[in-house]
Every structure is written in structure tokens, then in C-alpha cells.
Amino acid sequence: DVKVTQSSRYLVKRTGEKVFLECVQDMDHENMFWYRQDPGLGLRLIYFSYDVKMKEKGDIPEGYSVSREKKERFSLILESASTNQTSMYLCASSNHLDTEAFFGQGTRLTVV
């Protein structure tokens, strides 16, 4: 069974902390994505990576960075967490042959 695994289901962090969200996929996919989901706004793309060490900004990259040192792992970094980054974060992956995205279970992040 193919899998995208996010390291935490729920996370509570303090304002100003540096936060790492980890995502691992076991499908040997080239593409990996980080989305943010908020009520009424749907899924908004933060960053994506189409190969190891490659990254591109999505629609809302401000306040975030990413790291992809290995093909299977894609990390989202909140450099200095703020309360407006409280949200559900979804990781996804896809291969270069088709565009179907496979999603992780999501991380509900609360910044207090």
C-alpha cells in the first residue's frame, strides 16, 4: 500500500519558534508538495519540489521554507511561527508520468 507519512498529526507551538514539519513517501515519486488548508480557502500551495534539492515557490510561500535532501523526504520549515500560520498542513507526492497526487494524513498545527 502506497504511503505518504507526515510526522505529526497534531502540533502545538509557541509564537516565534522554528517549526519543522516532515513528510516521507515510499513511492519513489519525483514531485512533492506542501499545501495549507483553511476553511473556505481550499488547498493553497506553499512550495513544491520536482527533484532532490530542487524547489519552487507556490502561491503562499511567505514565512515558509523547505528542504529536500533525499528523494523520499520533504520538510516544511516555519522560520518563526506566527498565530496566522495556525492551519492544517498537507503533504502530497506524484510522479513524472502522471499528475495524480497522493496525500498524507495532514498535520494540524496550532501556534499560540
Add this chain to the structure above:
Amino acid sequence: AQSVTQPDIHITVSEGASLELRCNYSYGATPYLFWYVQSPGQGLQLLLKYFSGDTLVQGIKGFEAEFKRSQSSFNLRKPSVHWSDAAEYFCAVGSQGGSEKLVFGKGTKLTVNP
């Protein structure tokens, strides 16, 4: 620019009734179209996808969708809704492979009344 519109934010149906969720897209190339479902607190699960060929596609859980190029639509249907279908549904559009990413609609929340 690519975009996806789901006109209905929230739909309520009775169990056993038929369902149609609307999706309209704007895309310059030949679109690849997807419907995903999200149960509360969960990630997204693929219901069905359309790449080419027969414009009526069958998916999991008894869902189907019809691609209508002339209307730029890809509506999701189910003949008889079950209480377990209550969830949020997302339509998405992309293109063939490569480093392409999906563009998602804002979702339609489905409530099922007993």
C-alpha cells in the same frame, strides 16, 4: 491561468437521494481532471480521474464523473448517497506528468441527512 471553480460551498442531501457536485475549470491545454474526498481531520483520497478516452469515468465508492469539454465541466455524481459519504469534496485540474502540479477548487462540503 489555470483555475477550478466549485460553485457550491455546502450541499445537504437526504440519505438515498441522488447527488451532483459541480466543477468548472479553466485550463489552456488538455486537462487532467480529478475528484478527491476528505473526511474530517483526514488527508485527501482520490475518488476518480480523467485523462482521456471515455468521458464518463467510474470511481470508488459508487461515484462517477462526466467530462464535458464544451462546458469546461467535470461534475461528480452518485445515484444514491449513503451517510458515510458526508465529507468535503475537491475537484482538481492538471496536465500530463512532468513537474506539473494540481490546481484545486475550494471544495464542497456535503452533509447527509438521515
